[in-house]
Amino acid sequence: MSEKALSYLTENREQLLSKLNDFLSIPSVSTDSIHKKDINKAASFLETYLNDIGFDKVEQQDTGGHPLVYAEYNQAGPDAPTVLFYGHYDVQPVDPIDQWKSDPFKPEVRDGRLYARGSSDDKGQVFMHLAVFEAYMKTEGNLPLNVKVCIEGEEEIGSENLYRILHDKQDQFNADFAVISDSGMIAENQPTILYGLKGFTGIEINVTGPDHDMHSGMYGGAIRNPIMALNHILSSMKNEDEVVTVDGFYDGVEPLTDKERELIKQVQGEDYRSTAGVNETASEKGYTAKEHTMARPTFEINGMYGGYQGEGTKTIIPSSATAKITCRLVPGQDPDQVQQLLEEHVYNVAPSGVEVEVVKEKLSAKAYKVEPNNPLIEKAAKSYTKAFGKETVYVRMGGSIPVVEWIENIYKMPIVLLGFGTPDDRLHSPNESFPLDSFDKGMETLVHYWSEINKK
């Protein structure tokens, strides 16, 4: 362990925070071409910082879209392991802007939290890694392992260019393992190893009835109502016990072992009812809310619309209705096959008198799971516990990170998900923030981890 690196972080805390503020002040919103300059500014910020730290090779790679910042440190020698560090410098849009209590791009500390767009997702966490590399270089004169840095600018818009680059440049990006800090802990100050992520697939269902909205008095009783048709289709896909009733949906799903149920039970986690403001949770029959959320597949209607949405009444049979559905998958489920099952189900139950079309969501991902007793994971847990003074818990989460699946599929390397966010960070929402306590203890975790890693 490097006491010197740790002291450096403590002594230079103000300067580092001020530098982080500079980074967060750049509105690097990737969805909107109006921010193209800001995207480039954020990439250049990283390029300069990596050069200042002393990386051997630093470059901005042309992706066809927003630049990818790449860097290498090779001086730990051929016997030391090489880590691929992935992060992203682009951020979500800030709408609705009027709900922010402070300017999303003027970072402000309130009650021990740093408020800014990107403070948690993912600029804040990216910065922590760079600061730790800086601390090692400035105090020890070297890093304890070889490092490849890959920080992209298109995570919030689907990482399509990254996917191609990871495929095409396998020599460049290959490493012994990968570390990603783009996730969170299950509670503030609760060290958390994320050892499983869900996969992802989706469909859109379009139901078309009459070729124009029709008078419900003149035609009610003669024409199939597309909204009602869609209701019948959708309610045949999941029942009130929150069980998906699409044939074959659960085929191949690894059963939850008693041991894993025990592991999930021990996780304190958040109170879903208070986070959501509801009286009761609702989960798959036979499973707790934590079990379902962490380790069972889900089926959600993300949006549905058809007909009149204004005030009062408009007595029509609408001409169409649409529903958007996404599923989160667990190990053993193949996204393409599940998508196929959903499509077949919809066509099988589609009533007469309307046209039903299924559009398959292009983006999909397999679930990811790593064994909790992998030594890379165990070392991460140990470092976490040392920094936070609390036992590390192991969790699987309902979210999906496509890049995790890609790195695993293409490189077959283990991936360590070292997240320092908290459930209150409000990612993608107004008033995103990150606890300064996570900033300090997270950097300490990384200092411990890098020195642990190279121990035989």
Place this chain on the structure above:
Amino acid sequence: MSEKALSYLTENREQLLSKLNDFLSIPSVSTDSIHKKDINKAASFLETYLNDIGFDKVEQQDTGGHPLVYAEYNQAGPDAPTVLFYGHYDVQPVDPIDQWKSDPFKPEVRDGRLYARGSSDDKGQVFMHLAVFEAYMKTEGNLPLNVKVCIEGEEEIGSENLYRILHDKQDQFNADFAVISDSGMIAENQPTILYGLKGFTGIEINVTGPDHDMHSGMYGGAIRNPIMALNHILSSMKNEDEVVTVDGFYDGVEPLTDKERELIKQVQGEDYRSTAGVNETASEKGYTAKEHTMARPTFEINGMYGGYQGEGTKTIIPSSATAKITCRLVPGQDPDQVQQLLEEHVYNVAPSGVEVEVVKEKLSAKAYKVEPNNPLIEKAAKSYTKAFGKETVYVRMGGSIPVVEWIENIYKMPIVLLGFGTPDDRLHSPNESFPLDSFDKGMETLVHYWSEINKK
């Protein structure tokens, strides 16, 4: 029969159409306060016209909203019957304006049809009545019966003020029977007596889940999805056989007699499939589309929405979902009771984990039915046949006209629904039109009818 009145209409056809165009050119849209001046202009147009015709008393009544145009003709003497003629001079909004092939307020004749907002609903039909009164006065010097004219400016926004006025001024509006021309024939050139209208009630269902949209990965499996909950509620209310499955919904519904089924079967009517552009009709099990549309109650979702409606995917559990439902009722059903049954059903089946609220639609109406062998109806049928040269058919229709129920309930007077519109008129839609053939033959029908009425 007045040959002179008929000749007058033929000889003055161009002037009458030009005057109708002036009336249709006034954008008397009642929903939008920007058109308040136009509303007043349309009311003044009618006031002037009624004065010019020679009515004894003409006035604009202050309703608290848009003015009601009232007129009386009393010179037919105490032995002649008195008719209350009802119509409306306000029109629907014109959105979406870009779908109109010609300006909605610059009337244009194409292929024998007069295109303009209000040409069919209801300015065109109101004008026909006034033109016939003019023809009688200009040629015979009198009308064959006493007339009370009631033309309101708030039909398209619910006629709330009219309802109060009909209640409060019963002496003024009382008559021997009422005539309304705010409906249509079942096919172009097919004289149609409408002897039954459906009633009406409705509810809105609001389902509230989490207090903000939540990440479907982090919370899917823990939180009830309001859209899915609403799907389960709605699909429990009507099945795929188009049978309403709300307990008690059909209680009291008069069974369809063999004779009435025969009457409905004989109606040629429109081809619902081609009007709607669908492959198949969909109707209550055991009933044809015509039977269901004309004489069986209906349940329609007019609009439904919740969650994400944009392009692509947004992986959320939405915080709420809403559905708007209206029912058309038949004789024997009480709107308030049906509304109550709908509400109870929704609360009974509402799943846990979401809040469900039912908002009752304020406007409701009982179904209306008059005996087809009533002499007033028989005389209308005879006049129709004379003008159109074709046997008159008797139909019930799925639409609701609240004013019909009010006049019946308050005044207990028979109501004759003399509609001259056609199924292709596109009421409330872009490119509303009215066949000039209906204009000519409709006025001829009225000339015959007024002279028939006073025959003993």
